Amino acid sequence: MRNSRNSKSNKSKSTVMFILVLLIVGALAYTGAFGINNIFGYRVKSFEQAINKGLDLQGGISVLEELQAENIDNETIERTKELLSMRINPEGVKEISITREGSNRIRIEIPGEFDAKKVLETIGKTGKLEFKGPDGKVILTGKDIKNAKAYLDEMSKPTISLDLNQEGTGKFAEGTQKFLGKEIGIYMDGDLLTNPTVQSVITNGKATITGSSSLEEANRKANIIKSGALPVTLEAVEFKTVGATLGANALPLSMKAGAMGIGLVLLFMLIYYRGPGIMASIALVFYVVIVLLAFSVTGVTLTLSGIAGFLLTVGMAVDANVLIFERIKEEMKIGKTIKNATETGFNRALSSILDSNITTIIAGIVLYSLGSGSVKGFALTLMIGIVLSIFTALTVTKFLLKLGTEMGLLSDASHFGVKRG
Template identity: 55%
Template sequence: MKGRSKSKSLTLFVLCIIAIISLAFAGFKGFVVAGWEFKSFDKAITKGLDLQGGVSVLMEIQEDDVSYDVRQRTKQLLELRVNKIGVAETVVTEEGDKRIRIDIPGAYDSNEIVESLSKTGNLEFKDADGNVVLTGKDIEKATSILDDTSSPVVSLELNDEGQSKFAEVTANNIGKTISIYMDDELVSSPVVQSTITNGKAVINGMSSMDEATKLAGIISSGALPVTIKAVSTESVGAQLGSEALPNALKAGAIGVGLIFLFMIVYYRLPGIFASIALTLYITLLLIVFAEMRVALTLPGIAAFLLTIGMAVDANILIFERIREELTKGISIKSAVKAGFENAMSSIVDSNSTTFIAALILYFIGSGSVKGFAVTLMIGIILSLFTALIVTKVLINLAVDIGLLKNLGQFRVKRGAKNA
């Protein structure tokens, strides 16, 4: 029975080690299976503005006493608007009650971005008498295409209500113009040739495909419920970002390497198991970043390294408690159990206070401070998991299979007693 138990523990121990190493290798190197690519962390994780350059625009709502729902709707429309004009991986955050910051990683024209964001997006169709016959609410879809003459245009598809309205309007205005206005600015004034019943219209007069794409994006995102104005625009050079990322990664690698070295030299074999658990922690944290599309920034990297330190601190508390129990002369298995139990309250308390501080930073901070807080909170949760569960499982399995059976492996001298 004992042999079968030891064999089972050995199998679980080996599987755990292989799984952790394989997951870490896949994450840092990536792989391709049957045409499906598992992207490496370098490709999968969104890099923030300070790591790859780009534009940061702070928009301010001009109206007073705007409700929370209106602010959220404005935020969503701004994010949709930016993404519709071909800009991906944007980070849109609120700053106070009236300001919204849009961070756009990559090399983009800040003037065009500000112009697109500042437009209210109020689309109107007016007949020859100046009466509004259709609005942006009647539009189902707007796309930029090339027409039969290879000229860039914006193709509009109307919803059911808009389609019936447009059919009636075009039937009553054959030979007359129906002007299309965006924010009271005339963008097109086509002449109605026949009744249009298919619910499709075209805005022409675009000077380039980029202009058509931008206009289509604004129309698709819908009209903003409030008036907004750009109060500041900052551009981060790509050179700064290209230099910052390698330096940050190098510093992080050196820091993590020194932590692993300390744990192994000072705590010996248990330190190796703790380093394996920390490897899993780092891998899981980066996977969460990739899946949640968290934008990794320099403050985020700082928070990432800080949580590694906290995870190490948890392991140190556990190992020191185990050593205290061993000096009492109890068995290694009992000491390991008591060590984890005695260290848990200290670990949970210290991490809880840090988590509360991170929450406060998130709600009252802005921009990079929020990024720091988010990274810190995610890291704390995962560090508790790896320290209290993964390290515990590895240490217990190592004891069961006989890898940890000598007091010297815990840096405890035989016969040592507490004073």
């Protein structure tokens, strides 16, 4: 009697848990697909709105710049990329892409921007940074600045710290002594950035600038000060504007193809694996949701190649479930109970799943390290998807199979498509 009551209790608990899982997965999928306009005063964006889209999906401008110098070292190229990023995106809110191509070229992609003249003018700026005294004479230039960064001081006030090189230290010592108690203006390309008052004579090459209204403003000013002049001359060798119509056509078609592909996979799992196929389908929906959530949270910029990488990981997630279910069926055929067959099947499938996925992750790392542009996008979405597919297959699918067994949905070998003599 006690075993019977315990069995009924476990069945009830598992049924409630299974319904709860269905509701959670369904709610997440609905929210991801359509978003929620008002929940406790907050708006939750759909994945389509939250995930950053690349140049090929929403249009924009692509510029290929060539560095006009010989024997350029990696440090110079990386510094140039950093300074270009600060010029084009000083607030850090645009999803731009600046990548190296070959030994002396840099590609700049700015999704959603169509003002070609503005972009070329921004890239071609001299980057002339000057510190001027009240008399209008230049005290420092960008070449005298070693570093600038923003932080909150002990009073939580936004502050910019300046580090000067040896030559700049001497110049600034003279300037601050001469203009003690007066303002020194900081100009970028002739525009006033800030004009702090000299509080003391600075002889150690380390200064602080206060007066910013927020840490974001201080960080923006620090980035502009640090950007200075480019270390090399750039020349635009390729320039193209990608119309938004490409993205308007490509994205819906890609989403439609992806939805059809995933739908066919779910149908196959349901028909061929029956009961376990239901659990795998639920796990697969959950997997798609958490991958897209990861894309939106981590700020991945999705491109057409990135979508291809994502869909490839969906196939690999299904492949992991197929390996698990086939192993379980093999164990059942030799007479093991459903519970033991499930446990053994997962353990025996583990090595095969890890081998195939780790190999693909290594390939993704190589592609990401050596590739550029769309290749990097493909590799990044591939690696994120594979890591989450391993997690889903080995935890979520296993948990759902356990619930299915306990509540009676998977109580017989025939539910797994296995016939016993």
